[in-house]
Amino acid sequence: MATLVFGSIGTMLGGPLGGAIGSLVGRQFDTALFGSTGREGPRLKELALTTSTYGQVLPRHFGRMRTAGSVIWATDLVERSEVQGTGKGGPSVTTYGYSANFAVALASRPIRALGRIWADGQLLRGADGELKAAGTLRFHNGAGRQPPDPLIASAEGAERCPAYRGLAYVVFEDLDLSGFYNRIPSLTFEVIADDDFSLQDIVGDVIDEIDANVALAEVVGYTSESAPASDLQTFAQILPLEIDASGENLVVARDRRQTAAIALAEPAITTADDDFGARTGFTRHRAAPSDSPPAILRYYDVERDYQASLQRATGRSLAGEPGAIDLPAALGAATARTMIERAARRIDWTRDRISWRTCELDPRVAPGARVTLPGIAGHWRIQAWEWHDGGVELSLERALPPGATTPPALASDPGRGNPAPDLPAGETRLAAFELPFDPAAGSSDAVRTVAAVSGTEAGWTGAALYADQGDGALQPLGQSGRTRAIMGTALSRLPGADPLQLDRGTQLEIQLVDPAMQLASIDTRRLGEGGNLAFVGEEIVQFLLATSLGQGRWRLEGLLRGRGGTEAAVAAHGDGEAFVLPGTGLASLDAGLLGSSPSRRVLAQGRGDPDPVTSPVYLAGITLRPLSPVHARRAIAADGAWTFTWTRRARGGWSWTDGIDVPLVEQAERYLVTLGPLDAPLAAWTTEAPELRIEPAVLARYAHNADAMFQVRQQGTHALSLPLPLAPVS
Template sequence: MATLVFGSIGTMLGGPLGGTIGSMIGSQFDTALFGSSSREGPRLKELAVTTSSYGQLLPRHFGRMRTAGSVIWASDLVERSEVQGSGKGGPSVTTYSYSANFAVALSSRPIRALGRIWADGQLLRGADGVLKAAGTLRIHTGEGDQAADPLLASAEGVERCPAYRGVAYVVFEDLDLSGFYNRIPSLTFEVIADDDFALHDVIGATLEDVDGAVKLPEVVGYSSEGAPAADLQTFAQIMPLEVDAAGEDLVIARDRRQTAAISLSEPAVATADDDFGSLTGFTRHRAAPLDNSPSILRYYDVERDYQASLQRATGRSLAGEPAAIDLPAALTASAARSMIERTSRRIDWTRDRISWRTSELHPHIAPGALVTLPGIDGQWRIREWEWREGGIELALERALPVGATTPPALGSSPGRVNLPADLPPGQTALTAFELPFDAADGSPDAARAVAAVSSASAGWGGAALYADRGDGALSPLGPSGRARAVMGSALSILPPANPLLLDRGSQLEVQLVDPTMQLPSIDMRRLAAGMNLALVGEELVQFLHATPLGQGRWRLDGLLRGRGGTEGAVAGHANAEAFVLLGTSLVALDTGLLGSGSDRRVLAFGRGDSEAALSPVHLGGIALRPLAPVHARRTLAADGSWILSWTRRARGGWSWQDGIDVPLVEQAERYIVTLGEIDAPLGTWTTDTPQLGIDAAALAPLAHHAGARFQVRQLGTHALSAPLLLAVLP
């Protein structure tokens, strides 16, 4: 005799045609299925983090899953220092950076590939397979012939380093930790173990002589952490699985081989007093409904990056808390909704049960087989059978009719979640320039060089900056950081305008590198406070209004021109000039490394760049160059002499708040007045006051130089200002 019940697999015996198999075979199946211990099967849990503990279970992954893995090797953090100095005896700054070398085991069976990697919840490796931080990633898929990793072999010795064959693992070499607070981040990995898998792949990997070719079309991925019986119990929650050990192989879901239901003969009457159905040969009853029938399915949602989610079945609400099914598998929301709907309907249908006795032997009667009964409608599935003296006793439950498992067309949603954007690193955009001296933000004797670094992609992770003095040698200037400057290029050419007046007639169209970047509009009070200052070519401009034109294009008007001493560039604009909105995203550059030559350049190289971005240094020397005098006047005296006068300006004194001249930041107040060409003057005068008198006797010899111009320049501590036209000889 033989009895087979899914909940007591350890008592399995042979089938009706095979005779008694014996308890030894049953115990062998029991040990293979359940394992030698009684550890609990897999349970749905929130995403874990990477750990490193002895004795930690390493799961087997099937399909596509997200896992934390276990650190199996790591070296000490690698510290690097870099000294950056301003040169010429100036102060130097030492910066430190850290990287790590470590290996993480992912699966105790081979995998096909590795997908995305999350670090502290953010993407470290996107779908394109490119790391978003500096470092090298090597993937070992766990094949039986894989070689030892070269980094581990060099650190531990070739003779002492295992190849971890049969274990899929990854090795990070020199991973930059600057974005993770100089520590190894919490990592999770998207493991791609198989393109497709069935139940046999899960059970047959650890148990021989098993026929379990049950397809799992809706299951994207599954992780096995226990004995095969735990895996069977997991899937039996959402699909009817039958186990038959009557033959040479352990057959799971026998009904998959059945093309038509088996017609049973009339029931056999009982021969013993205690047998059921003594007169009819069968009994029929309907089981009581469950107090809390499962109506919730918890699973890992593929559309939410494998985070835990749930779906509910439709139906009348019952008293008490509804039961939930934990399915530690990766599913879509629609597949999970269909599963819980089918499961709910199947549980209700299978409450109708029959105990049937037959005296005929049939080779295909086994658990899971579909049968029809004389005089009773519908199809019935064999759940148990037992060979007794009075006949073969079958425990049957109603099989779902065709179409009953088809769930209604109900909507399903994975829910709303803010997933980390998988953005490409993007190309680096760069514009380097000097800033005018600001008394509140620097020294009058030091230049202030900055770089605006940005990208069209929000996934840009910054760039390394280098200085080229013009000789081709590159000196590192440090990292740019990940903050993107608001910058782009001019689409129109600014016409000349008076830098002393608000330019209401000119407009400037610009194209920003990223269409999502914004330019603000302000009022006159904020304009007077210095807001909305931008670099356009070699001119600093303020703007009142910024009008979006779509696709990252903006129109700027209400302009203040020639700001910060750049009035000399008002009439010198060209096509496609650089545009940079000055703000907090500018990167300060080491002027000692950059130098002051006219052919110096700044280079930037990011992870998404095929070649370095480079830029000359615009506004070179503007911080140390005195401002050109203004308000030129010529007074003709009664004796025929000229008195040339002007008004001085001071570097950094951009606001004239109280009507008193701002303090001069030069070591002394000095001016040079020239007649004719500046490079080859006809005459030169120097003065310590903002005026110069030329008597009639000195003017007389110059009469034959009609049209020659008197110009004045302020002689500063470090440079000469731009010239101011004072007068022209008649």
């Protein structure tokens, strides 16, 4: 007998001895097919993670697949530190950040392109090819002429740096690890090796003298990690493959290339005692059904980011565990459903078997050939043949009639997946401002400067913040964080209004930076508790009602104006002012680094910004500036003297429920009363009580300045309040 049995496929490899038909399969085929003694084929498994192990097999990828890769080079983590101080003798804060340089091998054959990259299950690189973290990615496709990577060459030296030709790999340079707990994340890569491929591409890379032109159009991707015999064994589970080694080349075919079935001659009779069909020359039997016929196909689903999935064939449920086929290939759900339906139907037809003996030597009669038999209906396919003294014995199985494996039109469902969102980075939006003093937030002597930072897309991942004190030099302020502030632009201009009353007549239209952002209406109780606080330019307002107009446009009504000591800005609005809801997404800024120059700016730059975005510091000085006094009164005595009185307010004392003076925040209570322009007053008085008497002689002295106005400002620890007009001279 001269055969090689490929039992897992159900096919024999071989040919007749002698030169009449061809040569016996040689050791070179056996070694090329099976490799070493280990013959374990590829297995379906959950997605692996990037590792670095000596001796690890680097796979060959075909089509489109997702792979973990293997780290082949890395440096120590790069540490960066930033010192941020108050600038006024306060304690400094040092923050640390880490980045990494490393290379990951993806395939031991060239690939065409690199797709998405997942890091710890989240997208590090989207379909647009942009990294979602700071750093540089270089892709080497494994071409025979690819040069060494410049980063590896500079670190290791040109004489010690291989070019890794024939090996596809990627290099990450200075990859920011702040989003991965300052460690190299677990990575998986989507590789695009070929637009389409066949079985010849898979096994032809290893065996030169092979003809395996079997189309795999329905298979999106495949990864080979073992010998060609394992690859053939894998695909034979869903494709009826025949392998013929009778000629000079090894032939693997799904259907023999023939226009019509070959008619075999009458069977040959033998007189040997141990031969089958001694009087007829053939035997026919039907193989016993499998205890667990294939009913499940497990595969990698391309619609679920290559996660392991399964499809079931229709049919009656049998006792015991159903048979399953593991196909470690990337498929669509509809393709997988069709494959398991075909496999389940084919198994019943191929149970019909015939052993046939012939003495004719026909080069066309080889494994995979379709033949007809005298006196027996139907077409039959040669599964294997063996050479004996009494003739050539053929093993035949029933060929499937047309339409036998055509599955019904059945629906397929890949199942519900939770793919990592692939969102564009979006552009950064920025508004910096000081916050009014809040007794619960810290010291009354500390400036509270914050930046509201947001992005136009949900995929925005934060921005780097910088301070410009007015001289053009940039000082780092740290990172904004990934939480987006709810902000936008005012589409209408706010008119002047009384800050002491609820303004029910004014409507303010705004455009949020992202239409997905939402605002909410509240009731008057929550309004009185400080709800729905918003910055509109230099004024702080509250709104009662928020009505969506679609596409991120909102109409705000029921306004309380001049909140937080910003009543001076009620009548000073312009067009296109910034709108900020000061809830989440606020980044604290170092006031010392910002300085106090009127031309100071805050800058921000994210991944989606071609240039930095800038913002002045709105409400400059409001944290430390006392509130202007209120309720100015004038009493005229019998002798003509004027007595001015007023009521003081205090920073942070926003709730004045009992009419009693709020606790003083400044080091001392002191007021400055001036007459005339603030920058060049005609006269000035200081007092430590909220009142001042102006004698008649003084009034007469300035009577010719009829338009001159008496004004009072509170002298705080750090600044003067805005003025309260008391009365004109005349």
